[in-house]
Amino acid sequence: MHPLLQNNQFLVREHVGLFKAASNFDILDPRTGATVLHCREPELGFFTKLLRFTDYKRMTPFDVRLTTPEGQPVLRVKRGVSLLRSTVDVLDERDQVVGHFRQRLLSIGGKFDVLSPSGQELCTLQGKWTSWEFRFLRGERELALVSKQWAGLGKELFTSADNYMLSIQPDVPANDPTRLLIVAAVLCIDMVLKE
Template sequence: MFNRTTFFIREHVGMLKLSDTYDILDPATQAQLGIAKEKPGALIHVLRLIVNKRMLPTTVNVFEGDSHENDSKRLFSIKRRFSLIRPKVEILDRQGNKIGYFKSKLISIGPSFMVFDTADNQVAQIKGDWKGWNFQLLDKNEKEIGSVTKKWAGVGKELFTSADNYVIALPDQADKNISMLLLAAGLAIDIVYKE
């Protein structure tokens, strides 16, 4: 899956959802490439009824194909710990080894966070517009290397649900870990930072 440069992310629609699921699709054919499934603990499910979801810990597992039950198909995980102001979000590979992390900026006009590798080197930055619909993936020199763009889902879905659709465009010929970090960053915009 990491040899691809574009992904269509479609959030599952549901009423009173306490966890999220996202399809990762080929934008041209709509073929399913993967699935991202949030897996908070039982206590966290209950706490989400009374505490802001963005403060609570969560884990999102990303699987290749259309099954989220087979752990051998897990590609990586996005893990956010409890936070009050600036969540630190870790990206773990299939074996649970940290390959990088995200840290939100303390002050910014639009949504923004930085992407770091395991050696604490900043490898990218994600900057959003003031609406929080379109995001640029920038390298450490602030050159655009990709984008995350919200796609209109129709009046009924936009007005009555919080489900969003995005297209993630990544750079050509990126290292597998960088592609994994950038795909995770695109998913984290909605799953971790906006929900």
């Protein structure tokens, strides 16, 4: 696991674009404002680009790669075509599967099961229907919180770009592979539930 993922707070900023098909984000250290990770969707097919401008956008496949600003791979989040519910794969810097997200049907506010590579449930990612907040829960214990940050009137009214704050609890061990899944989940929330 890359040492950057041992931080407990991240600000995820989606790129603003008038007609954008690809999903691009920067992940910043909220204390310094420095960009620590780039999230890009480099290999977007022609038909996928076309469908991203329609009502079928939520069904399109994606393959988002997280790299350091120098280009070193850190994490990858990908999904095939989705009809009813999404299953998203999370891969580490060596393209080894570290886990999956499986969307629950008919959940109010959005809910995902966070699964190990073998399919065992590690925790749950659950949204609130009354606000834009998602919690990682292992039983009753909260591992992390994702909340939407106000981006300003102009950006909120005229674009679909969002900012998210990710806060991981300090008692989650620095080398726990669940951290990879927690960081990947912010992109999954935006691309599966909020687009």
